[in-house]
Amino acid sequence: MRISVLTLLILFLFFPYVSALTIHGVQVSDVYPGDNGVILVITNEILSPGMCLGDTFNCTLVPDMVSTDIFYVSKDGYYFLGEYPEDPNITFEGGLWKLFLHTWNGSVENVTFDPACLKPSSRAPLNLSDISVHWKKIVLGSLIIEYPQDFLGFYHNSSGDYTVVIENMKVKKILSYFPFLISVNGKLYPLYTFTEEGLIQVPPKVSPNLTCTSSMSTTRKNTTTRSICGPGLIGLLALVPLAFRKR
Amino acid sequence: MSVAKFALWWVRWNGSDYESRMTVGGRKATIGEIIGRGFDKVIFLGGEGGALHHSGHRYESGYRDGREFARWIFSLGSVKYYVAIPFKSPDSQVRGDLEKPFGETYWKGWIDGVLSVEDPNREGFYWALENAWMFHEKQIKMGGGLPIELFEEISEYIHDFNYKLVWIPKLGTLYWESSDIQKAKPLVDYIFVQPHYYQSSTIPYIEGGVTKKKPYTFDVLKNEYLPITIEKLGVYWEMEADESVLGHCGNCRKCPGSGERISSECTVYASDYMRAQIESGRVFKHLAYYFGTNFEVLDKLNTYCMERYGRRYV
Numbered sequence: 001m002r003i004s005v006l007t008l009l010i011l012f013l014f015f016p017y018v019s020a021l022t023i024h025g026v027q028v029s030d031v032y033p034g035d036n037g038v039i040l041v042i043t044n045e046i047l048s049p050g051m052c053l054g055d056t057f058n059c060t061l062v063p064d065m066v067s068t069d070i071f072y073v074s075k076d077g078y079y080f081l082g083e084y085p086e087d088p089n090i091t092f093e094g095g096l097w098k099l100f101l102h103t104w105n106g107s108v109e110n111v112t113f114d115p116a117c118l119k120p121s122s123r124a125p126l127n128l129s130d131i132s133v134h135w136k137k138i139v140l141g142s143l144i145i146e147y148p149q150d151f152l153g154f155y156h157n158s159s160g161d162y163t164v165v166i167e168n169m170k171v172k173k174i175l176s177y178f179p180f181l182i183s184v185n186g187k188l189y190p191l192y193t194f195t196e197e198g199l200i201q202v203p204p205k206v207s208p209n210l211t212c213t214s215s216m217s218t219t220r221k222n223t224t225t226r227s228i229c230g231p232g233l234i235g236l237l238a239l240v241p242l243a244f245r246k247r
Numbered sequence: 248m249s250v251a252k253f254a255l256w257w258v259r260w261n262g263s264d265y266e267s268r269m270t271v272g273g274r275k276a277t278i279g280e281i282i283g284r285g286f287d288k289v290i291f292l293g294g295e296g297g298a299l300h301h302s303g304h305r306y307e308s309g310y311r312d313g314r315e316f317a318r319w320i321f322s323l324g325s326v327k328y329y330v331a332i333p334f335k336s337p338d339s340q341v342r343g344d345l346e347k348p349f350g351e352t353y354w355k356g357w358i359d360g361v362l363s364v365e366d367p368n369r370e371g372f373y374w375a376l377e378n379a380w381m382f383h384e385k386q387i388k389m390g391g392g393l394p395i396e397l398f399e400e401i402s403e404y405i406h407d408f409n410y411k412l413v414w415i416p417k418l419g420t421l422y423w424e425s426s427d428i429q430k431a432k433p434l435v436d437y438i439f440v441q442p443h444y445y446q447s448s449t450i451p452y453i454e455g456g457v458t459k460k461k462p463y464t465f466d467v468l469k470n471e472y473l474p475i476t477i478e479k480l481g482v483y484w485e486m487e488a489d490e491s492v493l494g495h496c497g498n499c500r501k502c503p504g505s506g507e508r509i510s511s512e513c514t515v516y517a518s519d520y521m522r523a524q525i526e527s528g529r530v531f532k533h534l535a536y537y538f539g540t541n542f543e544v545l546d547k548l549n550t551y552c553m554e555r556y557g558r559r560y561v
Contacts, residue, residue, distance in 0.1 A: 020448055020500045029385060043385055046451050046458070048443065049498060050377040050417045051537050052294065053257060053268070053489075056498060060295055060339060062377045064419035064443065065451040066386070067458055083457045085425035087385060104453050106424060151389070168339035168390050198451075198460050 021056045023047045023153035024199040025166055026069070026180050026192060031147075033140055034092040037074025037115055040147065040182070041087060042191070044069045044199065047153065047169075061153075061169045070099075071191060071203060072113070073182060075143050077121030078189060078203040081113065113206075121204055125187035131178055133165070146183035154180070154194045161194060251437070252561060253329070253413065253535040254286040258319075259298040260337075265319040271542035278324040284545050285561040289328045290373045290413060290535070291320050296333025296342055304343055309356025310363070317364035327370050329413050330361050332401070334376040334393070341390050349400035358404060371411030374401075377441065379416035379426040395430060402434035411436040415485050415535055419443030421452040421467075423475055428482065438482040439535040444468045445487040445516045448500045463500075469523040483531045486560070488517035489539030492547050497539055518552050518560065525556055536561065 023046075030041035044067045049059035070081040070088060082101075089100035097113040134149040153164040154177070161177035179190040180199070192199040257268040269276040281289060293299040300315060302308045317330060332354060336342045343353025358372065378391045386392030405412050416428060418440040432438060443450075443463075450463040450472075461467070476482060491499030494510035501512045524530045538544040548560035 020446065020502060022447060022449070029388075043389075044458070046420075046460075048419065048447060050295065051255070051415070051441070052498065053540060054497075060297065060335065062417045063380055063386075063391070064417065064447070065422060065458055066380045066383065066425070068385075085422075086383070104422075104424075104456055170339050198458065201457075 021048055021155060023061060023155045023164065025151055025153040026199065027151040028147045031138060032090045032092060033138060034097065035095060037072055038138055038145055039090055039097060040071045040073060042069040057171050061166065069201060072115060073145055073184060074115060076118065077123060079118060079206045080201040080203045081206050123189055125189060126181060128178060128188055132175060144185050148180065152180055154199060251288055251533045252286050253288045253290050254281050255535065255537050256289045256291050257540050258291055258293050260300040265316065268540045270540055276542050278326045280542060282326060284542060285559065287327060288370065289326050291328060292331040292373060292375055295375045295377060296335040297337050297339060299333045301336040301342055304353055306351050306353060306356035309343065309353035310360040313357035313360025314363050317361040321364055321366050325368060327368055329371045329373040330369065331373045331375045332357055345393055345397065349397055354401055362408060371413060372405050374412060374414045377415065377417045379418045379428055382427040382430055399434060413437045415439045415441060417441040417443060419447055419450060421450060421471055421475065423480060428480055437533060439485040440476055440482055441485045441487060442468065442472055444519065446498050446500055465519050468519060469527055473523050473527055473529060477529055483533045484520060485535045485537055486520050487537050488544050488548060490541050490544060492517055492544050493541065514547065514551050517548055518555065521552055521556060521560060
């Protein structure tokens with residue numbers, strides 16, 4: 001997976017003006033450990049050069065869209081808890097996660113998430129090696145989770161898909177494409193797949209509409225009761241080999 | 248408030264002095280030539296600050312750098328203008344220390360340095376950071392934002408001297424609600440959003456609680472983006488174009504490429520900003536113009552819009 005300086009030079013020489021450059025960038029921004037798993041909060045941004053003269057790869061990237069994705073990762077599987085316009089406040093008490101969430105319609109919600117109600121998900125690990133990024137490790141008993149520390153971006157041009165490392169909102173390095181992934185006890189699983197629609201979250205969605213236990217949820221004007229829990233058929237969701245996507 | 252048309256005038260530090268990047272007919276353009284093209288105000292900028300001299304992070308450096316820039320602008324000639332307040336350094340870092348009280352920051356120094364050069368043509372300042380989410384904590388951590396309290400102090404200080412403040416954030420999305428434009432609005436006199444229609448083939452939006460993208464068509468620009476700008480945000484547009492309309496690729500969505508195909512397609516995209524206003528019957532009272540560095544871009548678009556819509560681009 002390593003890419004040589006020569007390859008990078010060739011990329012720059014042959015594609016000096018990838019002007020309609022849109023990069024989907026993701027980075028783990030916060031990690032909340034619980035008893036048996038962790039919640040990963042991920043910055044998700046659509047980026048493109050702002051006002052800029054010349055080679056777009058030398059331009060500063062400016063967001064077109066910023067959002068926050070939340071995932072839960074345990075030894076039983078990994079789950080997508082949703083995409084939100086702002087960072088949540090998250091605490092872990094008595095085996096339950098308390099999430100204070102800003103929603104897209106402007107309201108805020110207090111949600112309780114019980115990981116015990118999740119069904120184990122069946123997943124196949126990716127067969128990738130030597131991913132050239134910096135990793136960060138979390139150890140929870142026998143569970144070891146690693147995730148890329150870098151702000152990684154994904155873009156497509158006529159020659160294919162690329163992964164880039166972004167530093168100070170500029171493209172620092174261009175790499176061959178690999179998905180944004182995590183390592184769970186040494187095995188790699190994708191959190192996103194890159195498609196023409198953008199970055200799509202791979203893990204099964206824990207839908208707020210699938211109520212399994214009650215909890216309090218507060219909006220600006222009134223108080224509602226709901227909970228979030230996993231879909232019952234997570235085991236059927238063998239979505240993992242998405243690294244080899246087709247256009 | 249009278250009608251205002253702002254031209255973006257690009258400048259760079261060459262290592263020993265400032266130089267203008269604006270050209271026409273293969274030579275350096277003059278201030279008189281921008282006034283002659285219908286502009287009444289100029290914004291002097293160097294991107295988000297990367298092309299402007301940066302001698303250090305402290306107040307004293309800011310003062311020196313700001314004064315140096317103001318003296319160079321003063322030497323150019325007579326036009327009403329706005330001076331950039333740079334946010335980024337040439338190596339893409341944040342220029343000053345966001346933790347310091349405003350009075351000790353690089354930015355206070357920069358403003359004081361500019362103010363130390365008396366110039367009746369100066370109307371105000373341009374906040375150079377383009378990030379529409381600049382007050383978000385995460386953007387601050389990533390070097391793309393600043394605390395709103397600091398921006399409030401910058402704004403207040405500028406207004407104390409009866410100067411105006413301009414901001415041109417990039418908003419290439421239909422999901423405007425989470426941006427910081429509304430928070431900044433009371434602090435800024437003119438906000439022009441960058442629609443990014445000229446540059447991007449797709450535009451993000453929110454559906455079912457997740458971000459999606461759809462083709463950024465003329466209908467989306469006219470029927471969705473324009474009403475958001477006017478009705479929801481109450482701000483103005485930046486008109487976007489560059490040398491691609493002349494056939495030399497820049498940041499047009501149809502690049503890379505060159506020649507007549509690029510020229511004609513990018514000219515249409517650039518002129519669609521005007522067409523959207525005409526067809527919707529909602530013409531912005533104030534506009535800012537990003538047109539690269541070549542005045543011939545404006546000439547081409549003026550001719551095209553006169554022929555097509557019966558009015559000039561500027």
